[in-house]
Amino acid sequence: MPDLPSHARVVIIGGGVIGCSVAYHLTKLGWTDVVLLERKQLTSGTTWHAAGLIAQLRATANMTKLARYSQELYGDLEAETGVATGFKRVGSITAALTEERLEELRRQAGMARAFGVEVEEISPTEVKARYDHLNIDDVTGGVYLPLDGQGDPANIALALAKGARQRGAKVQERVAVTHIAREGRKVTGVDWQGEDGTNGHIACDMIVNCAGMWGREVGKMTGVNVPLQACEHFYIVTEAIQGLTQLPVLRVPDECAYYKEDAGKMLLGAFEPNAKPWAVDGIPRDFEFDQLPEDFDHFEPILEAAVNRMPMLAEAGIHTFFNGPESFTPDDAYHLGLAPEMDNVWVACGFNSIGIQSAGGAGMALAQWMQDGDKPFDLGDVDISRMQPFQGNKTYLAERSTETLGLLYADHFPFRQKATARGVRRSPFHSHLIQQGAVMGEFAGWERANWIARNGQQPAYEYSWRRQNFFGNVADEHKAIRENVGMYDMSSFGKIRVEGRDAEAFMNYVGGGNYTVPVGKIVYTQFLNNTGGIEADVTVTRLSETAYLVVTPAATRLADQTWMQRHVGDFNVVITDVTAGEGVLAVMGPNARKLLQMVSPADFSNEVNPFGTAQEIEIGMGLARVHRVTYVGELGWEVYVSSDMAGHVFETLYEAGQDLGMSLCGMHMMDTCRIEKGFRHFGHDITCEDHVLEAGLGFAVKKDKPSFIGRDAVLRKRDEGLENRLLQFKLTDPEPLLYHNEPIVRNGDIVGYLSSGAYGHHLGAAMGLGYVPCKGETAAEVLGSTFEIDVAGTRVLAEASLKPMYDPKSERVKA
Template identity: 50%
Template sequence: MKKDLPSHAQVVIIGGGIHGCSVAYHLAKQGLTDVVLLERKQLTSGTTWHAAGLVGQLQGSHATTAFAKYGIELLQEIEAETGQNPGYRRSGSISIAVNDERMAELKRKADFAKLHGIEAHYLETAEIQERWPLMNPDGVLGGIYMPSDGSANPVDLTTALAKGARMRGAKVFENIKVEEVLTRGNKAVGVRTDQGTISADYVVNCGGMWARDLGRQNGVGVPLHACEHYYLVTEAIENLPSDLPVLRSYCDGTYWKEDAGKLLFGFAHFQAKPWGMKGISEDFEFDSLPFVEEDVMEVLELAMNRVPLLQETGIRTFFNGPESYSYDGRFILGQAPDISNYFVLGGVNSTGIQSGSGAGRAVAQWIIDGHPPIDLSEMDPKRCEEFQARDPYLQERCPETLVLTYAMHWPNRQRDTVRNLRRTPFYHPMKARGACFTEAQGWERPGWFAPEGVEPKYEYSFGRQNWFPMCKRNRRPRVKLLR
């Protein structure tokens, strides 16, 4: 049955996952109600529906921390407003460390959270085991406890956002595919769908896995790619405490949460694979991917050691689903470089449920006010060069983003994939002189020079890294100015 589409809207939003519904909700809540959201199938049917639903606030930047903090606040309020329970459980979360470096990182992030007024506490190993008695404490040095963290139901939260948008006048249409964003004179002016055309003052691309191909039609680089992402759900566990905090063991590459009397545990893979290299089927809707045991065995062994109960508990659900990751691990949020009034929101790297509410609000505020509400330069789509939005590059680089999600977030951390794309004529002479190269926008440039007998390689640390004495020794002497 053909939908009765309006001929015009102030804002057209493409994609009915957590991000699209968040943008629609916040636009309508702030008074801009002439909004149309278009979803190719059903709401949440791409990636949102199978998200684990974790909501954590131990983030690495001001913007992402602000998004996550607001997401918690909204979870506590939206049911009273819409009547839709988002499934929020304020169980708290515990992030554990099994080495001194990880402990240093967690403490730094906890201090960062406190700057935003987010409660965070250090816990000794015995205190962690008291709160999470199923954990094997061997090797655990301590951890960080965040009382207001927890989990939400991704479908219920998205439904609440969509309902809140509708209540204020926004229109939400399902089973309508956007085939093209229409432009005139380097400005977005509407969309062409498989059921008609809508003119618009603003267009927001929240297409998730489809955002890259949609943007490419207009020369808008959206540097993300879907990757395979696994989680497992156990059989019912007798006497499993229902108030278990979410437990994250970054070094084991695993997280756990209680799920209706069962344990759900997911993976930050040590190896990851891109998905959809030949395109995504037109019929894709609430689909899952084949589960390949070899892809998870290394992490599964660590999980069974950290939570020994898994060794004697059956697995009810083996799940593999596609999620989008950006090429550099940062969100893609903002106005397209060469097309005004065309906004993009995507590539949030498995943090959509905890960050989607805040990210959607930021886009809405940007559209209404004409400028971003806070410094969002780290997420600016303009940072992406043309080659970085191409499939060959993304299919190598984006899986590395997934691998690095739970890896150590070192200062000066260098990527290993898709290197040596751009070299100056001085590359080989500098390499012969001991240059240790860093990468920026594909360019290989010297970060520092190693003396003879020293390998030009980063040794990461939160203290003075190995390059410091070399840079100190090689610095130019100060020139004393004559007066």
């Protein structure tokens, strides 16, 4: 009979490597009242059959930090627990078969240098020298990471579980959670049932959903959206191969394959382009250490290419053909953090085949978050609050998961769009834009016009690491915004209404700006955390004495609304998502005023409608509200119109615009214009760990307000001085392109990396933003340095500035 307590500080649901890591790290922080419940046996879901590849380099600095932590932890676990983890640093090689893939690897190598990961770019012959079994006939090059490793997944999990037990955690196998009790936004306890028929209840202060591919179902029990779907994952293990010795892990992503030598045998695994979702209608109740049916026809193309790539496989017998399930999320990033729907439900699942390499770091980060109540650093890439409510839809997940598994090894081209599960969220202008040649991208489920195809041009992406087929289109749209007038759809941006008798006082507490302003005033502002980091970057418009409209980036609407709701306290306010209620058209450029005057009797002059104000207007035969703000650095207005009149307003503006030569534009143009103006991009240039003063946004914080979240940290940083500055860079060579994560080189040394990058079509070169350490230095000393940007291994001289390189005094914006 299970020996379980009647109360626990936390109940962890799921005994795979993730659940074991969370338990381990909580007890390491001193938590003893920890219970982990596993429905069958530890590791019996996905962990037991994982390949155990443990790489260091991930797509962002913080994800790399977590992966490196995992490595270091696994190297020490055996000494602590006596359980052998099998961890060894064997190195890894990724081989490219095309010039495009080689460009990607070179950029990844630059990123590794920026993140402090040891990396070597190697030629085909050097690939062969390190991996003699490989056929390199069409290999174009590769990268070698000497400190990458591999390990025994099940034993890593068992070692973490033992470490947790040694510090007081209760780890109980063969006990299933059958019900989760809730009151309002909190869970109060879990009902459990043992395989022996016994049952009971554990009251708890919080739970952690580490249920792996069962995570979506456990999420439903807690009222939380956890979008993930199990997919079949295939690999083979050969018979013992004579003379086969320890080798680096090898990845050949152009053939969707990875190779791992283990005990004289070779494991070949695949991330094929068209994956097979599994158990869409639910995982069998008795699933435990189960294999799925073989599907040799599905795996055969991978094996055929592998036999050519590694000829010794032709002679080796197949010992095991394995098919096991793993869970995948809609964007190939795992789910971590405090669930937005509840105040004491935490999530750590959906690890997209990187659970072993991620588990140590993810467990550490979540445990620290649970301990402190604040994220230990920016976890926006994996924060569960990035998921949109509709993404838990079963049909959507089944369709999207056919693609996401294969995307792990697909070319990671800039601007690459998902091909599956499209068309779910459409703005009121969607069909109008499609008719005019708009090429849609998908963002947080929204279909958004990214660029406009010319007559006769195929309205589709042709991907590359160099200038893509839309480069000229975006240059033309950029020129229209800078020299004439352009119009683009911003309906996807989040709109949150804050209303009630305490609305003004609440906004003044939750935000850094001053919201004691007249009706119609627009305030650009940030929501700060207690360290002065930026939780949200928004514009706030006062609609009435008791109502404000908070406009957020599309992907962070839920996170920003949740942040506000969690800080309501005793304020009398109601917070409502009204995103779908209004369409928004941005009309921007030197002739924006002229166009609006053609379709509306309203006065758009500086006297009546100065920058930073909104007014209700007539437009065509309808009504709208115009906000005089800009994200492209030009004179312009955002036109908010109720969804029922949106089509009419689009047609009115479009037809009038023909007389001015107006251009329809897309989101790519908006990015190229904003980077010239030095406007920050939330999630890249500004995050929860970037101090608002170091981000150069001190002007948006009203330090004399008596009380707001983050005030003490702002005043402290002002007194202590900046440790980093966000600089704007422009390459002196007009040819190379910048995206993000390229290393910043100051006086010959790597000091950081670009947080974002795009092409400045007006200024004539690629541009970027990035933080540079500056402790004890003046701005002049920082700018007096020589800066270069490492672009795929080539250092390119760059100009640096603290002020916007385009219209530094904002004279055009206020014209």
